[in-house]
Amino acid sequence: MKAIITVFEGFGxxxxxxxxxxxxxxxxxxQRARFIEQCYLIGYTTLPIVAILSFFxxxxxxxxxxxxxxxxxxxxxxxxxxxxxxxxxxxxxMVAILLxxxxxxxxxxxxxxxxxxxxxxxxxxxxIPPARILVLPRLAAVLVMVPVLAIxxxxxxxxxxxxxxxxxAFISIEPEAYFSVLRRYMKFQDVxxxxxxxxxxGFVVVLVCCNIGLNTRGxxxxxxxxxxxxxxxxxxxxxxxxxxxxxxxM
Amino acid sequence: MPALPxxxxxxxxxxxxxxxxxxxxxxxxxxxxxxxxxxxxIEPGEIFVLMGPSxxxxxxxxxxxxxxxxxxxxxxxxxxxxxTAESTRALVRMAMVFQAxxxxxxxxxxxxxxxxxxxxxxxxxADIRTKVRHALQILSLxxxxxxxxxxxxxxxxxxxAIARALVMEPQLMLYDEPTSELDPVMSATxxxxxxxxxxxxxxxxxxxxxxxxxxxxxxxxxxxxxDSRLIFLGTPAELRQPQDERVARFLYPQIDLAxxxxxxxxx
Numbered sequence: 001m002k003a004i005i006t007v008f009e010g011f012g013x014x015x016x017x018x019x020x021x022x023x024x025x026x027x028x029x030x031q032r033a034r035f036i037e038q039c040y041l042i043g044y045t046t047l048p049i050v051a052i053l054s055f056f057x058x059x060x061x062x063x064x065x066x067x068x069x070x071x072x073x074x075x076x077x078x079x080x081x082x083x084x085x086x087x088x089x090x091x092x093x094m095v096a097i098l099l100x101x102x103x104x105x106x107x108x109x110x111x112x113x114x115x116x117x118x119x120x121x122x123x124x125x126x127x128i129p130p131a132r133i134l135v136l137p138r139l140a141a142v143l144v145m146v147p148v149l150a151i152x153x154x155x156x157x158x159x160x161x162x163x164x165x166x167x168x169a170f171i172s173i174e175p176e177a178y179f180s181v182l183r184r185y186m187k188f189q190d191v192x193x194x195x196x197x198x199x200x201x202g203f204v205v206v207l208v209c210c211n212i213g214l215n216t217r218g219x220x221x222x223x224x225x226x227x228x229x230x231x232x233x234x235x236x237x238x239x240x241x242x243x244x245x246x247x248x249x250m
Numbered sequence: 251m252p253a254l255p256x257x258x259x260x261x262x263x264x265x266x267x268x269x270x271x272x273x274x275x276x277x278x279x280x281x282x283x284x285x286x287x288x289x290x291x292i293e294p295g296e297i298f299v300l301m302g303p304s305x306x307x308x309x310x311x312x313x314x315x316x317x318x319x320x321x322x323x324x325x326x327x328x329x330x331x332x333x334t335a336e337s338t339r340a341l342v343r344m345a346m347v348f349q350a351x352x353x354x355x356x357x358x359x360x361x362x363x364x365x366x367x368x369x370x371x372x373x374x375x376a377d378i379r380t381k382v383r384h385a386l387q388i389l390s391l392x393x394x395x396x397x398x399x400x401x402x403x404x405x406x407x408x409x410x411a412i413a414r415a416l417v418m419e420p421q422l423m424l425y426d427e428p429t430s431e432l433d434p435v436m437s438a439t440x441x442x443x444x445x446x447x448x449x450x451x452x453x454x455x456x457x458x459x460x461x462x463x464x465x466x467x468x469x470x471x472x473x474x475x476x477d478s479r480l481i482f483l484g485t486p487a488e489l490r491q492p493q494d495e496r497v498a499r500f501l502y503p504q505i506d507l508a509x510x511x512x513x514x515x516x517x
Contacts, residue, residue, distance in 0.1 A: 110356075118352035125316045125346045126366045126418065127339040133369070 010233070014211045020131035021139055027132055034137035042103050042138070042206075043145030047152065050098055054153035057090055058082055058160030066164070066171035075171055079178040080185035082161035087186065087194045091153040093242060095146060096201030100234035104209035107138060108230035111213025112223040120214065135210045139203065146202035147195045154191065158182060193249045200245055205234045267294035267454040268329045268342050268421040270315060275324035277310055284310050286478040288324070292471075297448050297455040299465040302475035303500060308458040309349070309426050311475065315456065316344050316424065328422060342422060345415030349427040351407040353399040359386070359410050360395040363417045385413040389443065405436040412443060416451075423447070425457040429464055437461060441468055462501055465489065474500065 028035065061082045069075045111134060114120050123130050158179075165173040212230040216222050270292035277285040284307040292298045302308050313319040314326045317334050326333035328342050353362050363382040367373060373381070386392050389409040399407060408428060415423055425444060429437035441461070445468040448455045459465065465472045466486045474482035474497055482489070482497045492498045 114354075117350065117355075118348045119354050121313075121318055122346070122348060122352040122354070124318060125339070125344060126369070128366070128369045 010208075010211070013215060014207055017131060017135060017211045017214070018207055020129065021135040024129060024132035024136050028136060028140055031133065031137050034133065035140055038137045038141035039145055041106075042099070042141050043148060046098060046102055046145075046149060049102065050095060050149050050153050051156045053094055053098065054086070054091065054157040055160040057094060058086055058157030059164045061085055061090070061157070062161035062164040062171070063168060066168060066173075070170055076173060076177060077181055077185075078161065078165050078171065078173060079180070079182035083158055083182035083186045084190060086154050086157035086161075087191045088197075089194070089242075089246075091150050091157060092194045092198035092201060093238065095149045095153050095198050096205060096238045097235065099142070099146070099149075099202050100205045100209075100231055100238065103142075104205045104234050105227050105231050107206060107209045108213040108216075108227045109223060111210060112216035112226040115214055115216045116219060116223060130214060134214070135207075138206050138210060142202045142206045143199065146198050150195050150198035151191075154194065196249060197242065197245050200241060201238045204237055204241060208233050208237060266421070267452050268344070269294045269454065270298075270422065270456065271327040272311075272314075273325045273327070275311075275314065275321045275326055277307070277314070277319065278322050283478050285314075285321075285475075288475075288480050290473065290480060290483070292454060292456060294454050295448070295452050296470045297445070297457065297468055299457045299459055299469040299472045300475060301459060301462075301465055301472060301500075304460075306475045307478055308475055312346070312424050312426055312456065312458050315422070316346055343418055343420045344422045344424065345418045345420035346424040347408070347411045347415050347426065347428055349430060351399065351411040353407060353410055353414070355399050357398075358395065359391065359397050359399070359402070362399070362410060363414050366414070366418050381417055385417045388416065389413045405432050405439075408432065408436075408440055409443070412440070412447070416447060419451070420453055423453045423455045425455070425459070427459055428457060429459060429461045437464070444468060476500065 062078050065078045065081045066075050069078065111120075114134070120130050120134075123133070162175045162178045165171050165178045166175055209230040212226050212233065216226040270290075272288050272290045275285060275288040276283070288311065300308050300311065310319055314321055315328065315333055317336070317339060320334045328338055328344070331338040331341055353359075354365065357365065360382055363385055364378050367378045367381060372378075382395070383392070386395060389412060391406065391409055391413060394402065394406060394410065399410070402410065412425075412428070428440050428444065432440065441464045444455060444457060444464075447453065448468075457464065457469075466489065469486050471483065471485055472489050473480050476496060482492065482494060489497075489501065492501065
């Protein structure tokens, strides 16, 4: 019973934080420096790992597809399989999971530490709402940077698949053929749906991680516990939302 | 481009020092009663020092004044405004010097001091620079502007925290254990700074402290919180010769090696 109440309290406080941050939207132009800093942290520093992982996910996808499809003589369709899988599902989910592990955990650790060491209280006594300067720039940055990360993940994943398709002996499909099939069976709507999913997941991850950080009480041990809680909650929410958003976009 | 007007979220400092009134204020966390029926008035411009054993609720009481805690029952008023209302922080300028400083670790000393002025658009960057440098100079911190809090000693952090509060030109200044963890000379320095700032800026000052010297030397009045109640309220002169046995034991404890207290507590 207590766990259920805690979950509902979490939902309530997260929504409250969202409303508070939204009420300060007008201050965003004055927070350019913070916004750019967050874009750098969320986007630029996450980019290398997104590129590496999506390259290998695209590669493995092509490898597995080639291995399975060779028996049916359908390996020429690898391009469409890799393309659709990356754009509609694996790209957005992978970006969101990386955000949760890399950016979300760092956000929770930073805000929880500020809360525990009374920096957040100091902001409140200065009549500076924490939602304005700690949450709003992060939410704005994630909305801008996640589509960029998701598009890069898609592109790198497709190229990873193309390289495997050309160089693995039992597949041996030329890049022209691979991309021709990819283009033929993929619509702009597939990429757009993937971006909507990535945007939703990224926004929820950052919001939840901010909320857990700002509600941390206690000492250093609780900072660690808050980070774990934030990452676990983010991963669960990504997968639950994945089903519902995918269904809604069908 | 013309400068933006000051944020409506702050008052100007032409307004006088703030008065504080607590009416039958009680606070409990679960079943644990921290404050019980506290009634107290602090006059504008007064230095009020609140003392008491560790864990007696002094810091909790201080947090009620800035709205960081809400009373379980009773009320706290600042200049006639409810201390728990968010609007009170906009109507009355309050600054709090936290026990550990609560400096923003990701910002330099300069940016720590400038944050309040920038966020509330209280002047151009040149004005802010002048105010910040003046505050740093007053507290002998001129060489620290570019440093981060992690590069400062304990005493310097306390002084930066005071400078940050000073830049706000507050009507009510709250100090939570400003001399704890400092050597005797630095404690005396901080005590002198608190008294000087009150004289110079006529700011109402509430200090939570264990420091007997601080209370006896700079307080206009002293309160002692014990067993969740205010058991003493008087002047430093009255505090020198306390009538209440509990106050005397707390302020002037005898060290008795033959009968140590911890052994008496065990029995």
